[in-house]
Amino acid sequence: xxDTGVHLRDVTxxxxxxxxIRGVDMDIPRGQFAxxxxxxxxxxxxxxxxxAGLEDTSDGxxxxxxxxxxxxxxxDRGVAMVFQSYALYPHLSxxxxxxxxxxxxKRPRVEVDEKVRRAAGILKLSDHLDKKPAxxxxxxxxxxxIGRAIVRAPDVFLxxxxxxxxxxxxxVQMRLELARLHKQLGATMIYVTHDQVEAMTLADTIFVLxxxxxxxxxxxxxxxxxxxxxxxxxxxxxxxxxxxxxxxAGHTKDGITAQLAGQPDQSFxxxxxxxxxxxxxxVLGMRPEHLMVTAAGGMRVxxxxxxxxxxxxxxxxxxxxxxxxxxxxxxxxxxxxxxxxTVTPELARIFVFDKxxxxxx
Amino acid sequence: MTAKRARNxxxxxxxxxxxxxxxxxxxxxxxxxxxxxNRIISDAGVLIDELNFSxxxxxxxxxxxxxxxxxxxxxxxxxxxxxxxxxxxxxYALSQLRFPGRQTLYLLVVASFMVPVPALYVAQFVLMNDLxxxxxxxxxxxxQLIVPVVVxxxxxxxxxxxxxxxxxxxxxxxxxxxxLFKLYLPLNWGIxxxxxxxxxxxxxxxxxxxxxxVTSEDMMTIPVGITQVTDAFGVAYARMMALALLAAAPVIxxxxxxxxxxxxxxxxxxxxxx
Ligand SMILES: Nc1ncnc2c1ncn2[C@@H]1O[C@H](COP(=O)(O)OP(=O)(O)OP(=O)(O)O)[C@@H](O)[C@H]1O
Ligand SMILES: [Mg+2]
Numbered sequence: 001x002x003d004t005g006v007h008l009r010d011v012t013x014x015x016x017x018x019x020x021i022r023g024v025d026m027d028i029p030r031g032q033f034a035x036x037x038x039x040x041x042x043x044x045x046x047x048x049x050x051x052a053g054l055e056d057t058s059d060g061x062x063x064x065x066x067x068x069x070x071x072x073x074x075x076d077r078g079v080a081m082v083f084q085s086y087a088l089y090p091h092l093s094x095x096x097x098x099x100x101x102x103x104x105x106k107r108p109r110v111e112v113d114e115k116v117r118r119a120a121g122i123l124k125l126s127d128h129l130d131k132k133p134a135x136x137x138x139x140x141x142x143x144x145x146i147g148r149a150i151v152r153a154p155d156v157f158l159x160x161x162x163x164x165x166x167x168x169x170x171x172v173q174m175r176l177e178l179a180r181l182h183k184q185l186g187a188t189m190i191y192v193t194h195d196q197v198e199a200m201t202l203a204d205t206i207f208v209l210x211x212x213x214x215x216x217x218x219x220x221x222x223x224x225x226x227x228x229x230x231x232x233x234x235x236x237x238x239x240x241x242x243x244x245x246x247x248x249a250g251h252t253k254d255g256i257t258a259q260l261a262g263q264p265d266q267s268f269x270x271x272x273x274x275x276x277x278x279x280x281x282x283v284l285g286m287r288p289e290h291l292m293v294t295a296a297g298g299m300r301v302x303x304x305x306x307x308x309x310x311x312x313x314x315x316x317x318x319x320x321x322x323x324x325x326x327x328x329x330x331x332x333x334x335x336x337x338x339x340x341x342t343v344t345p346e347l348a349r350i351f352v353f354d355k356x357x358x359x360x361x
Numbered sequence: 362m363t364a365k366r367a368r369n370x371x372x373x374x375x376x377x378x379x380x381x382x383x384x385x386x387x388x389x390x391x392x393x394x395x396x397x398x399n400r401i402i403s404d405a406g407v408l409i410d411e412l413n414f415s416x417x418x419x420x421x422x423x424x425x426x427x428x429x430x431x432x433x434x435x436x437x438x439x440x441x442x443x444x445x446x447x448x449x450x451x452x453y454a455l456s457q458l459r460f461p462g463r464q465t466l467y468l469l470v471v472a473s474f475m476v477p478v479p480a481l482y483v484a485q486f487v488l489m490n491d492l493x494x495x496x497x498x499x500x501x502x503x504x505q506l507i508v509p510v511v512v513x514x515x516x517x518x519x520x521x522x523x524x525x526x527x528x529x530x531x532x533x534x535x536x537x538x539x540x541l542f543k544l545y546l547p548l549n550w551g552i553x554x555x556x557x558x559x560x561x562x563x564x565x566x567x568x569x570x571x572x573x574x575v576t577s578e579d580m581m582t583i584p585v586g587i588t589q590v591t592d593a594f595g596v597a598y599a600r601m602m603a604l605a606l607l608a609a610a611p612v613i614x615x616x617x618x619x620x621x622x623x624x625x626x627x628x629x630x631x632x633x634x635x
Contacts, residue, residue: 054528075534087525091547101533152533 003065004078004155004188005030006051011060013046013212020046022212023060028190028205030065033182035199036192037235038209044192047209048158051190052081064155080149081158084165086141088133088148094120095129098147119150122184123177139170146178150185159191163198171195178202196238200224208232230357233285239314239326241285241351248280258284258352262321266299270350273361282360285351288314291327291343298344301325306337315341394602401598416599417607425578426607429586434611436501436571436582437564443502444560445553448511453541455512456519457527467516474509479569486573500574501582505564511556514629518549555626558619565612583608 006028013021020043028034036044049055051062053074062070069077089097095116096103102112120126123143133141142162149157162178163171175198182189182202193199199206200220207217208231216223216232227233234240245261246268255271261281268284276282292298303317313329315336327343329336352360389407397413420426454460455467485504486495494500522545530540546553568584575581578589587604616623 052528052532054531074528074532079532081528081532083525083529085523085525087523087529089526089529089544100530100535104534104539148529148533 003030005032005065006034006156006188006190007063008051009061009063011047011050011057011062013043013050013055013058020212021050021058024209024212024214026207026214026217028188030188031186032204033189033191033202035203035206036190036209037194037196037199037206038215039235040194042209043212044209045160048081048160048190048192051156052079052158053077054081078155079158080152080154080156081160082142082145082149082162084161086133086145086165088141088144090133093130093132094125094136094144094147097133097144098151100148101152115151115153116147119147122150122181123147138166139174142166142174146181150181155188157185157187157189159189161192161194164194171198175201196236199236206236208235210235227351228359230283230285230353230359233351233353233359237287239288241287242291242323242325242327243353244284244286244319244323244325246282246284248276248278248282250278251275256352258282260284260299260319260321263299263319268345268347268350270347270352272352276354276360281355283353283355283357285353286345287349288326288328290346290349291325292346293327293329293341294344296342298342299325301327301341301343303336303339303341306335308335317341390602390606394599394606396599398597398599413599416597416603420600420604420607424589424604425581425586426583426604428579429581429583432498432501432580433565433582433584433608436498436505437561439498440502440505440564441557441561443506444508444511445557447506448508448556449515449546449553450541452512452515452519453537453545456516457540457545458537470509470512473507474513482570482573485570489574494574496575496577496580498580501571501580504570505567508560511560514552514556515549518552519545522548551622551625552629554619554622555629558615558623559626561615562612562623 006026008024008026011021011024012019024047026034036047038044046055050057053069053072053076057070060070061068064077064079089100092100098116098119099112102115107115116129117126120129123146125140125143125147128136128140133144136144142165145162159178163174166174178191179202191198191202203220205217206220206223208215208223210231216228218226220236223232223236227236230243234243246258247261248256249259249267250257252269255269256275257267257269260266260268270284300320301315301317303315305316307314307316311330313332313336314326315329316324316326319325325343327341354360392407392409393401394416395409395413396411397415400411451470455463455470481504489495489500489503492500494503526544527540530544535543565582566584567582571582572585572588575585578586581589587601587608
């Protein structure tokens, strides 16, 4: 089977004087599910639309498989896109919406009928083929939009926040269906989302974008367990990682002793291969689930809000120095709201960043 | 409750009276056309107490009314079709295509809207004369093909169509023609119908231009033809009214069929003009 992966080489995009995408390289192998995440305005949609051919590429090269498509028309690239707003054709029935591209390609009637009905079967739309989009629920509309993509049998599916207009329950359901669909079709998929859970559960590879750069890419758990900079560490994971300023107080056999800024009694022996000089200012990152409530000797946290989710709870509070901190409790049922707790981090799970935000390992 | 009812009744009464005043001339034309010429002069009653169709028969058999009908229908239909097609395409280009001079072009269209049409009659007549189009359908049609309102209205409606819908068509393999005729036009059938109606009515009712450019009785449109009848018959009220009613009939029937659309159309064009 031919390669239908997506390969970007030093791709840039500027709108007038504004550089939105600045030199992005990426390789998404055939059949992979890639997810773009990043803060609002970081260029996720723009990059996706460039791959679709809906935006010109200012510089660099976009290839699908071995084919350079940088300057090809959207329809010739073998990509299909599902929009956040669905963008269904309101005047056409569900059937005609899905058949639109085939009709334009002048496919024989039998083939159109067969392909549309098969896609409708996969998406459980068979009973709705004669309805107009306005007569469908949000979830059904989203399925029609996906059906319109499937019918074209594209090499690459592009999704721009496809589930963000759905309510929570439907979102979970559609997420599972998308995962199933990906297995079933085996096509390359690129998916833009704001939703951590969607990114973590759907992705083979997550690309974290910021300011028009790919900050890091990798398997979801690799990004979670081993972020390469402070931005990625803070962006992946919800609630996000706690960051505290610290200085190197001394070196140990296999790491450093780091002292929290403004709290001389709080120091941690952290295993590290590269040991920064004594006195270096660092940032320590600790995930909420790696902060344990201990009897004494830890960091004192005044809990001001407790989010109880049943299985787990997130305790939001402040350290003595005023730094915000979140820690996680599992199975606990004693309301910590308003109390002072002492928490201790798992030393091996502390992430160390230098002042510029790069990871120190 | 009763106060509210009373107010409603009073309101209905006022509306009814206004409607009666408004419709009276039409009604009078009808009664007049159904009387004999002699009776009209001796007795100016307004009741339908006579069903005398001689005026209609006379008008239909002695004047060139059938020919005028044909000319009116023909020119109005051609004008409507061309105006809508060109207006739609122009609006599409101004709304969706990106090319240098687009803004200027749109301003020109808007500006042409400010030129009073009668100001151009002399120039247009000279032009038609030079083109040898006096006393032809094209002579009647050509100057009426410039209707900036159509462009402006279409552009506003095209502007409102979400960009993603357009992009979906591009990804599905459609080009500009597919976009216009399979997306933008079908999404705007309502406004197209409305624009068709106002364009048709204004072409149908247009008197002065056809009156200038046509001198041969065979090429006249109905409004121009009516003046001929008056001349030919002297003061022939019954026949005049019969002819006027026959001329208005298609418009009235059309209005009854498309009532809602016409109201919409008038409101939209008033919105743009006002
Ligand atoms: N047509 C355009 N003209 C000018 N600037 C644009 C255009 N499209 C996008 N931008 C700018 O490019 C940047 C990236 O936009 P983009 O839509 O890709 O962000 P995003 O990552 O998808 O954000 P979100 O998560 O909010 O959807 C933004 O700063 C935006 O203002
Ligand atoms: Mg976006």
